[in-house]
Amino acid sequence: MMELLTSPEAWAALLTLTALEIVLGIDNVIFISVIVSRIPPVQAKRARQIGLLLALVFRIVLLTLLVWLIGLTEPVITVKNVELSWRDIILIAGGAFLIAKATHEIHGEVEASDGEPNAEPRASAFFWVILQIIVIDIVFSLDSIITAIGMAQDLEIMVTAVVIACVVMYVSSGPVARFVANHPTTKMLALAFLVLIGVALVADGFKFHIPRGYIYFAMLFSAAVELFNVLARRNRRKAARPPVS
Structure with missing residues (x-):
């Protein structure tokens, strides 16, 4: 362990892998931010905490199963001359999901009725959200950890990078979720990101x-572009307000 702390190569690998894990975690943060937007704020916060905790747990567990x-x-x-592994199958299924x-x-x-946004969520909505987060956590964790295995050889470095990335994901998920909830047009953009x-x-799964x-x-x-649109709308609302006498 002390050798890793004094090794420039180990620190370089840690910084590189941490940056990569944070970038790969963006997808997870976007999904969680969108999926919790339909439940009450208190439940949404709990769902984010549970989802990101599970993301951390899945990544550490998968790291300990390197051979598997x-x-x-x-x-x-x-399939049609394309050899698929279990990783490919999971990626295809997760992408399709x-x-x-x-x-x-x-x-x-798009098709929501006028009364739908204010409708009370079902009691089972929270558990359904958690279930969906678990499914997508497994998909993103698998891709993230296999990437980590290809970049670093020391388990300590991989675990440290994953923990740092999950902390960054947790800190950023709250502001991202609030921004998506407060600006409905950004939710549509985030959903388009999820399709992308x-x-x-799916493309990765098919090589x-x-x-x-x-x-x-x-x-x-x-x-x-959407940020500029949000700022423009905010400035138009300010300009439309009557002056305070």
């Missing part, structure tokens, strides 16, 4: 890799 994880990349079936969930939410936002992420996961840099650049550009 490496085996997940071995081909198990062949994200696409279906985001599409359902977009349909609900789902397509990328067609879409560089994540392109995806995150598109997300960042769209988010910047």
